[in-house]
Amino acid sequence: MQKLVVIGAGMASGRALEHLFDTQPGEWDVTLFNAEPRGNYNRIMLSPVLSGEKSYAEIVTHDEDWYAAQGVHCRFGEKVVAIDRAAKTVTGENGTVAYDKLLIATGSNPFIIPLPGHQLPGVVAYRDLEDTNVMIEASAIPGAHAVVIGGGLLGLEAAAGLRLRGMEVTVLHIATHLMERQLDAAAGFLLQKDLERRGINCILQANTKQITGDGKVEAVELADGTVLPASLVVMAVGIRPNVQLAKEAGLAVGKAIHVDDQMVTSDADILAVGECVEHQGAIFGLVAPLYDQAKVVAATLRGEEATFVQKQLSTKLKVTGCDLFSAGDFAEGPNREDIVFRDPARGVYKRLVIEGEKLVGAVFYGDTADSNWFFGQIRDGADISANRDTLIFGPAFQGGAPVDPMAAVAALPPEAEICGCNGVCKGAIVDAIKGGAVDLGAVRATTKASASCGTCTGLVEQVLASTLGGAFERNAPQPMCKCTDLTHEDVRRLIKSQELKSMPAVWQAGAWKTPDGCHSCRPALNFYLLADWPLEYTDDLQSRFINERKHANIQKDGTFSVMPRMWGGITTPDELRAIADAADKFKVPTVKVTGGQRIDLLGVKGEDLPAIWADLNAAGMVSGHAYSKGLRTVKTCVGTDHCRFGTQDSTGLGIALEKALWGSWTPHKVKLAVSGCPRNCAEATCKDVGVICVDSGYQIGVAGAAGMDVKETERLADVKTEEEVLDYTMAFIQLYRENAKYLDRPYKWVAKVGLDWVKEQVLDAGIRAQLVERFQISQSVYQKDPWAEHVKERAEQYVPVADLTKFAAE
Amino acid sequence: MSDWIDIGPLDAIPPRGARKVETPLGCVAVFRTGDDRVFAVNNRCPHKGGPLNEGIVHGQSVTCPLHNWVFDLSTGLAQGADEGRIDTFPAKLEGGRVLLAASALRARPVAA
Numbered sequence: 001m002q003k004l005v006v007i008g009a010g011m012a013s014g015r016a017l018e019h020l021f022d023t024q025p026g027e028w029d030v031t032l033f034n035a036e037p038r039g040n041y042n043r044i045m046l047s048p049v050l051s052g053e054k055s056y057a058e059i060v061t062h063d064e065d066w067y068a069a070q071g072v073h074c075r076f077g078e079k080v081v082a083i084d085r086a087a088k089t090v091t092g093e094n095g096t097v098a099y100d101k102l103l104i105a106t107g108s109n110p111f112i113i114p115l116p117g118h119q120l121p122g123v124v125a126y127r128d129l130e131d132t133n134v135m136i137e138a139s140a141i142p143g144a145h146a147v148v149i150g151g152g153l154l155g156l157e158a159a160a161g162l163r164l165r166g167m168e169v170t171v172l173h174i175a176t177h178l179m180e181r182q183l184d185a186a187a188g189f190l191l192q193k194d195l196e197r198r199g200i201n202c203i204l205q206a207n208t209k210q211i212t213g214d215g216k217v218e219a220v221e222l223a224d225g226t227v228l229p230a231s232l233v234v235m236a237v238g239i240r241p242n243v244q245l246a247k248e249a250g251l252a253v254g255k256a257i258h259v260d261d262q263m264v265t266s267d268a269d270i271l272a273v274g275e276c277v278e279h280q281g282a283i284f285g286l287v288a289p290l291y292d293q294a295k296v297v298a299a300t301l302r303g304e305e306a307t308f309v310q311k312q313l314s315t316k317l318k319v320t321g322c323d324l325f326s327a328g329d330f331a332e333g334p335n336r337e338d339i340v341f342r343d344p345a346r347g348v349y350k351r352l353v354i355e356g357e358k359l360v361g362a363v364f365y366g367d368t369a370d371s372n373w374f375f376g377q378i379r380d381g382a383d384i385s386a387n388r389d390t391l392i393f394g395p396a397f398q399g400g401a402p403v404d405p406m407a408a409v410a411a412l413p414p415e416a417e418i419c420g421c422n423g424v425c426k427g428a429i430v431d432a433i434k435g436g437a438v439d440l441g442a443v444r445a446t447t448k449a450s451a452s453c454g455t456c457t458g459l460v461e462q463v464l465a466s467t468l469g470g471a472f473e474r475n476a477p478q479p480m481c482k483c484t485d486l487t488h489e490d491v492r493r494l495i496k497s498q499e500l501k502s503m504p505a506v507w508q509a510g511a512w513k514t515p516d517g518c519h520s521c522r523p524a525l526n527f528y529l530l531a532d533w534p535l536e537y538t539d540d541l542q543s544r545f546i547n548e549r550k551h552a553n554i555q556k557d558g559t560f561s562v563m564p565r566m567w568g569g570i571t572t573p574d575e576l577r578a579i580a581d582a583a584d585k586f587k588v589p590t591v592k593v594t595g596g597q598r599i600d601l602l603g604v605k606g607e608d609l610p611a612i613w614a615d616l617n618a619a620g621m622v623s624g625h626a627y628s629k630g631l632r633t634v635k636t637c638v639g640t641d642h643c644r645f646g647t648q649d650s651t652g653l654g655i656a657l658e659k660a661l662w663g664s665w666t667p668h669k670v671k672l673a674v675s676g677c678p679r680n681c682a683e684a685t686c687k688d689v690g691v692i693c694v695d696s697g698y699q700i701g702v703a704g705a706a707g708m709d710v711k712e713t714e715r716l717a718d719v720k721t722e723e724e725v726l727d728y729t730m731a732f733i734q735l736y737r738e739n740a741k742y743l744d745r746p747y748k749w750v751a752k753v754g755l756d757w758v759k760e761q762v763l764d765a766g767i768r769a770q771l772v773e774r775f776q777i778s779q780s781v782y783q784k785d786p787w788a789e790h791v792k793e794r795a796e797q798y799v800p801v802a803d804l805t806k807f808a809a810e
Numbered sequence: 811m812s813d814w815i816d817i818g819p820l821d822a823i824p825p826r827g828a829r830k831v832e833t834p835l836g837c838v839a840v841f842r843t844g845d846d847r848v849f850a851v852n853n854r855c856p857h858k859g860g861p862l863n864e865g866i867v868h869g870q871s872v873t874c875p876l877h878n879w880v881f882d883l884s885t886g887l888a889q890g891a892d893e894g895r896i897d898t899f900p901a902k903l904e905g906g907r908v909l910l911a912a913s914a915l916r917a918r919p920v921a922a
Contacts, residue, residue, distance in 0.1 A: 517868055804915060
């Protein structure tokens with residue numbers, strides 16, 4: 001086996017290794033050094049991590065299992081100190097390793113402007129996960145200010161992410177408009193307006209004088225005397241290729257490490273890839289050419305012919321809601337002509353730059369749907385003289401093709417590029433689909449299309465649809481309802497990250513298409529808001545399903561059922577007499593003992609509800625919430641009180657649990673049980689939370705089901721005391737309240753997030769204490785008897801507002 | 811026209827909510843939308859007789875609480891794939907009071 005040493009686990013070297021292992025599995029003995037204490041993750045997705053739209057785990061491209069499966073010796077968190085070309089060895093902080101071939105992928109370092117104060121804590125670049133975590137931490141303080149120096153691609157993504165996390169953000173940019181390398185002045189202006197609408201303050205031609213603060217960042221001072229308060233300063237002014245090691249090893253280095261068309265450096269056994277290389281005078285910062293280079297690296301290592309060719313690049317900004325695109329060269333010039341389209345009301349701007357008979361550049365803002373087609377025209381150097389009149393309207397108007405996005409995709413030639421990041425053309429995707437990759441995940445796995453930044457996901461789906469026809473079922477996440485394109489999960493994240501505390505705020509931020517939602521989204525939103533902001537949000541009864549609005553279960557004939565709470569299934573002769581009296585007085589047709597160990601009065605007229613509740617209240621009973629997405633019952637057995645097998649006081653614990661949890665709202669109903677011994681008479685092993693008492697303490701199981709599905713609980717923890725049972729249960733329910741999709745029972749939610757994750761949260765004493773505290777804050781607002789409240793405050797809503805039977809008949 | 815009967819103040823109906831009114835034609839539901847418009851319809855869903863006054867109000871529609879049929883309150887027509895219609899009655903808002911047309915409540919036959 002040949003020995004390959006790789007310095008740097010970034011996106012370029014990661015891709016090169018993938019290609020190598022795909023074609024020559026088992027033929028390379030690879031040692032991988034990385035200065036960061038982790039493997040390869042999708043660095044361009046740090047922006048969604050910053051904004052809270054994705055988690056770090058979601059952007060990991062190679063996990064431990066992958067490295068292990070490929071037999072890679074990972075030396076993460078270890079810096080390389082020297083390369084000895086004569087001995088063909090690489091020396092890291094923890095020892096030396098020999099190589100046959102060496103791949104340098106040291107990437108780049110962020111450029112830090114050496115302003116006074118640039119070394120203060122709180123000044124960060126925006127380059128890796130550490131930076132991102134510092135930024136997320138800084139944003140946790142309500143009302144904190146951030147200054148981003150640099151209004152380019154990276155700086156604006158940082159600014160947008162920090163703003164989404166609730167910070168007050170100012171962007172300082174030295175040029176006269178934002179993203180001047182990718183946008184012209186007009187598009188830059190529209191972008192600035194969009195950002196300002198989101199609350200991001202932009203100062204152009206800003207000349208930063210110094211960063212000030214005592215022991216940490218406190219403010220940024222501009223040359224004109226302006227002082228901006230800031231607890232965080234992000235420098236995003238550019239990158240410098242990281243060439244230190246290569247230079248010390250005596251390799252040819254200019255702006256970066258010189259490589260030839262085969263990605264080989266001035267030493268035949270050393271290759272380089274990524275942001276640290278210089279090829280024909282150019283250096284690279286976007287991911288697409290790096291992936292092309294990675295392909296060539298793998299081929300060269302295999303001893304195959306391959307040539308790296310620089311291609312036209314295009315740019316998109318990953319800021320949700322800011323649609324911009326630019327490609328080619330759009331500077332003005334003596335032989336250049338412009339075609340410009342503006343629609344100020346929609347904030348749309350399109351500019352094409354033509355030289356001779358060819359399109360050489362394009363800048364779009366607000367509407368980028370046809371950008372791939374225009375990019376193809378630029379890259380192919382197509383002669384546009386014949387269709388110049390209609391060119392700006394895009395492919396739909398060339399040759400009278402219908403204005404159907406599907407038709408536009410269907411009309412693309414096989415060589416049209418769909419995924420810019422990974423250089424995947426339509427033909428490759430179509431081949432993969434015909435080879436059996438019939439959904440998005442499979443296309444991603446086989447071609448890499450849409451696997452990096454994800455902006456082409458829609459296009460890939462259209463290729464799937466046009467290739468498969470009716471056989472294609474969109475695998476995309478389902479939106480909440482027809483009112484919005486966002487999923488439940490998106491909406492929950494949005495409510496938390498943007499601190500949305502009212503329904504109109506969610507409708508606005510989530511671009512609702514209806515004036516005030518529908519019967520599907522409103523109950524979900526009402527729950528999400530009251531679960532996340534118990535003190536700030538006011539429960540909206542009109543957004544609740546009738547059972548929860550009237551605190552009774554509607555029956556098929558429009559009557560209701562009334563069920564008082566019986567704590568832990570224990571009742572008294574007095575309570576039973578009161579129930580019997582109420583049943584007589586209100587002529588209740590059916591009285592039933594339920595599976596949840598209590599008594600249901602069925603067939604009560606809506607008008608009678610407040611009166612029957614008042615009678616039951618008077619006997620000391622409260623609502624059993626038998627109608628709610630909330631805590632229903634805690635079923636118990638008699639335990640040590642009476643049972644010869646009982647090991648603990650299961651009835652007492654059940655009552656304590658019910659007293660702690662009653663009144664809480666949850667994504668779906670929650671049922672508990674406590675059994676006094678493993679004989680499990682209370683059937684605790686099929687409940688949302690089920691406790692089994694044993695001699696040594698209590699076994700807490702969660703995520704059971706005995707409804708549409710039947711499923712045994714899974715063990716959350718074994719604990720010693722009743723207090724622990726209460727804490728673990730409250731923490732589990734609060735975690736469920738904060739994270740689950742509305743109408744997912746706990747077992748469905750746990751299946752999605754994994755029991756391991758749930759355990760990590762609930763078993764950690766610190767996290768558990770916080771969950772319990774948040775649950776108790778919510779209970780301070782919501783643990784109240786709705787019957788008593790409605791009898792007192794809303795009784796009139798239960799009777800007709802007017803009786804016109806006589807009046808109108810006259 | 812003196813035909814209008816005052817059934818109560820707008821405040822008696824919660825926004826995006828409804829109240830029942832007993833009439834010679836049976837129970838009528840008077841709705842108030844999120845933008846404070848009022849509509850009166852037969853309270854009985856033609857599907858399985860669900861009480862529409864208990865439904866969730868959105869836009870100028872209501873969703874029946876029993877099986878989620880959705881009706882446009884202005885035309886009475888069932889929306890989407892469902893077919894059916896509820897009787898609608900003239901209703902208006904005047905000086906903060908909700909008014910129904912008495913003649914319509916007398917003249918029309920009871921809906922099926």
